[in-house]
Amino acid sequence: MPANSTTAEIVAAMRSAQRIAIVAHVRPDGDAVGSVLGLALSLRALGKDVIAMLEDGVPSNLAFLPGTDTVLQPDAATPPLGIDLAIALDTATHERVGETTKALLDAAPVLVNIDHHPTNPGYGTLNLIVPTEPATGQIIYNLLTEHGLPMDDAVRQNLFIAISTDTGSFQFSCTTARSHRIAAEMMEAGLDTARLSQLVYQSYPVRRLELMRDMLNHMQFRAEGRIVSWQLKQELMDSISMEPGDTEGLIDTLRMIDSVVSCVIFEDVAGGKVRVSARSKDSRLDVSAICGQFGGGGHRMASGARMKGPIGEAAEKFLQVLEHEVRRID
Missing domain, CATH: 3.90.1640.10 (inorganic pyrophosphatase (n-terminal core))
Incomplete structure (x- = not known):
């Protein structure tokens, strides 16, 4: 640089x-x-x-x-x-x-x-x-x-x-x-x-609460609860007429869980791509390095990437790498 x-x-x-x-x-x-x-x-x-x-x-x-x-x-x-x-x-x-x-x-x-x-x-x-x-x-x-x-x-x-x-x-x-x-x-x-x-x-539309409800109902844990993730699929976005900005800060709700070291949201985007938003609660876990393996980047504690879909396959690929890194900091 x-x-x-x-x-x-x-x-x-x-x-x-x-x-x-x-x-x-x-x-x-x-x-x-x-x-x-x-x-x-x-x-x-x-x-x-x-x-x-x-x-x-x-x-x-x-x-x-x-x-x-x-x-x-x-x-x-x-x-x-x-x-x-x-x-x-x-x-x-x-x-x-x-x-x-x-x-x-x-x-x-x-x-x-x-x-x-x-x-x-x-x-x-x-x-x-x-x-x-x-x-x-x-x-x-x-x-x-x-x-x-x-x-x-x-x-x-x-x-x-x-x-x-x-x-x-x-x-x-x-x-x-x-x-x-x-x-x-x-x-x-x-x-x-x-x-x-x-x-x-404190001025969220009902759409955001619909997203939060789905997230809480379908969040998935791995690595003994140290990783939590959620897949935001196109069907849900269409059903609630989601707008840009509705997901802003949602990932912070997942960060609140006491056992969680890292949280990730996977989101369907145009062109068969998947948007990855990752967060770390432990300075030893560099999510920007993990996102970098998938063409992304950002900050050590907050980063993102774009991956090829479908969303389930992209999520599994990313979470496997993330879990390996989370277990290394034990």
Whole structure:
């Protein structure tokens, strides 16, 4: 991975550009959406012409965030953007922005890559990869405050959700003292964190409870209860009209089980593929290394991959490798 650029170099690129596209990975989560919008709103306040763009759009569970109505969801008919700077956030590989988005970004003379995934190879013209940060939103907050870029309540809302969701509401081991200090700074500035937490953690549609019911009824254990997994099949998704974002954080319910060292959700996706989401509760178990064996990656304690279906066969292949690693840490 190439050496990081300085924050001064990255801010200089932002200040010198006039038309900027800011993107994140497909199937965006709270950190992706919050980081994109937090930075976009700040740069718009600086007078920049900013296109916030997400290949899969904004999931319904995050539609309350300010600025979501400005997000462009590109398609084959989207004309060239005419940008002089592209910024990819929270995206471990360039391809993860999505095929259509990547094609639109390729015309930009400069690509800034800001991320916290340790597997990020540094694919940008300018790179800021900080694996010690629990969320890309935390990197963006530090960048804005360090260089005096605009920060209003709308920016804070987005960056708070980015940090809160990627730290499991400040519960995961990746959470830093700085994470708590940032939340305190935001509260001192007047941010209503209680309202935001209620919107993101206590405002679920019935669809999500239907998913949770199926998960609790059909979760499977192995390795004497140290591994728990669930297969989310297309039939269930169709029957409840599942929307993007409905599964966000579901895996944390499986993490709650006292005997569990690792939990995995397997999900049917388009093209006969299976999306794998894996978590570890023991620092000795590196799920990113396991996901790496199947073409994926991420963090040591939280990672993912895409596998060839059908879902049952993919699950068994992955769980066999996972069980071998879990037994090694006994």
